[in-house]
Amino acid sequence: MELSRTAYVILGMLQLGKRTGYEIKSLVDVSTRFFWAASYGQIYPELARLEKLGLVRGQRDPDDARRRKAYHLTEEGRRALRDWLTSSEPLHLELRHEGMLKLFFSDGLPREEQLAQLRAMRAAHAEVGDQLRSIEAEVRAARERTGNQCPYRVLRLGIEYEDFLVDWCERAERELVGRAVSAC
Amino acid sequence: MELSRTAYVILGMLQLGKRTGYEIKSLVDVSTRFFWAASYGQIYPELARLEKLGLVRGQRDPDDARRRKAYHLTEEGRRALRDWLTSSEPLHLELRHEGMLKLFFSDGLPREEQLAQLRAMRAAHAEVGDQLRSIEAEVRAARERTGNQCPYRVLRLGIEYEDFLVDWCERAERELVGRAVSAC
DNA sequence: CTGATCATGTAATTCGTTACATGATTCC
DNA sequence: GGAATCATGTAACGAATTACATGATCAG
Numbered sequence: 001m002e003l004s005r006t007a008y009v010i011l012g013m014l015q016l017g018k019r020t021g022y023e024i025k026s027l028v029d030v031s032t033r034f035f036w037a038a039s040y041g042q043i044y045p046e047l048a049r050l051e052k053l054g055l056v057r058g059q060r061d062p063d064d065a066r067r068r069k070a071y072h073l074t075e076e077g078r079r080a081l082r083d084w085l086t087s088s089e090p091l092h093l094e095l096r097h098e099g100m101l102k103l104f105f106s107d108g109l110p111r112e113e114q115l116a117q118l119r120a121m122r123a124a125h126a127e128v129g130d131q132l133r134s135i136e137a138e139v140r141a142a143r144e145r146t147g148n149q150c151p152y153r154v155l156r157l158g159i160e161y162e163d164f165l166v167d168w169c170e171r172a173e174r175e176l177v178g179r180a181v182s183a184c
Numbered sequence: 185m186e187l188s189r190t191a192y193v194i195l196g197m198l199q200l201g202k203r204t205g206y207e208i209k210s211l212v213d214v215s216t217r218f219f220w221a222a223s224y225g226q227i228y229p230e231l232a233r234l235e236k237l238g239l240v241r242g243q244r245d246p247d248d249a250r251r252r253k254a255y256h257l258t259e260e261g262r263r264a265l266r267d268w269l270t271s272s273e274p275l276h277l278e279l280r281h282e283g284m285l286k287l288f289f290s291d292g293l294p295r296e297e298q299l300a301q302l303r304a305m306r307a308a309h310a311e312v313g314d315q316l317r318s319i320e321a322e323v324r325a326a327r328e329r330t331g332n333q334c335p336y337r338v339l340r341l342g343i344e345y346e347d348f349l350v351d352w353c354e355r356a357e358r359e360l361v362g363r364a365v366s367a368c
Numbered sequence: 369c370t371g372a373t374c375a376t377g378t379a380a381t382t383c384g385t386t387a388c389a390t391g392a393t394t395c396c
Numbered sequence: 397g398g399a400a401t402c403a404t405g406t407a408a409c410g411a412a413t414t415a416c417a418t419g420a421t422c423a424g
Binding site: 204205206207210224225228229232250251252253 | 402403407
């Protein structure tokens with residue numbers, strides 16, 4: 001039974017407890033989004049599919065006028081998640097980075113424009129880094145509360161990842177400026 | 185006139201000279217692929233679209249039984265590429281990283297399995313790093329030959345990027361192993 | 369009472385991959 | 397002669413986003 005990666009995002013989020021589609025989306029938006037995004041247009045249909053497959057079960061509270069439907073993992077769902085986590089299939093690794101793409105084609109552009117590109121790329125990564133740092137204390141607190149190490153560990157990876165790219169941009173900017181000066 | 189990013193990959197490759205769809209694909213596969221992939225299924229239809237828009241022009245050599253069609257940039261195409269390179273629209277930055285996703289959901293997995301995940305992720309990045317290093321001398325030589333700095337600069341970024349992730353995995357592995365030892 | 373947010377879903381569209389079909393050329 | 401590679405394309409499919417529709421609840 002082949003599932004999409006986004007299906008595993010859902011199973012993973014449900015492993016942490018009963019949740020509605022809306023809650024899953026909110027969680028994704030402050031956590032996995034940075035390395036695996038998901039939209040409503042995927043989440044709701046995927047929940048229906050997973051329920052048909054028997055991997056999750058959803059229950060609607062009849063008293064709830066908002067017709068919220070909270071899903072939880074079944075035993076089969078828990079097994080599917082575990083199988084994926086421990087499988088040794090090649091990892092899906094995909095990067096689409098317009099900043100690097102522009103940089104690649106920038107020979108022939110004036111130095112000022114190349115610098116502007118690097119600064120834009122640096123700003124974008126600095127901003128994501130700031131976003132991640134702004135939730136760091138909260139995620140660390142959740143780690144102490146729940147004992148779950150992984151989300152904080154991955155958050156730290158995200159912060160260091162953004163820092164690496166910011167640093168690379170800075171170095172490339174200095175290198176470009178350095179050339180300009182020595183050419184005078 | 186809104187173009188897809190992949191259209192700009194094509195325009196960028198044609199900036200370097202006249203090329204067939206096949207040649208563009210081959211070039212992408214050893215260069216931009218690592219931060220912007222493209223398949224035949226995109227390249228050929230996109231070339232036709234760009235020709236209809238007047239941004240590229242393709243010519244078939246009547247003597248060539250292989251019916252090769254080599255494209256080159258028009259003035260309009262050159263302008264479209266330049267506009268994109270110097271535009272300050274927000275950058276499309278997207279990462280889909282199954283390794284980080286698994287890591288995120290791995291609380292509850294035995295330490296051995298968590299270690300196996302980290303090793304798999306490290307191996308994947310080490311392999312890409314090796315691929316990039318294997319073309320480094322060639323790309324550096326092309327830089328000396330053509331004077332184009334950018335492809336080599338971006339290649340260096342790719343190598344350092346993979347190194348960073350390999351290093352992060354190593355540190356995370358050591359941290360996990362360290363805990364195991366101190367728990368004894 | 370009003371705007372923000374909670375909540376569920378669908379439809380249209382875009383982007384991209386994979387697989388297939390077809391045939392020429394080159395290298396051994 | 398046969399395999400690898402050059403070369404162009406299309407069709408089917410899958411993955412994901414965006415926009416839309418609809419309505420309840422909550423905080424001020």
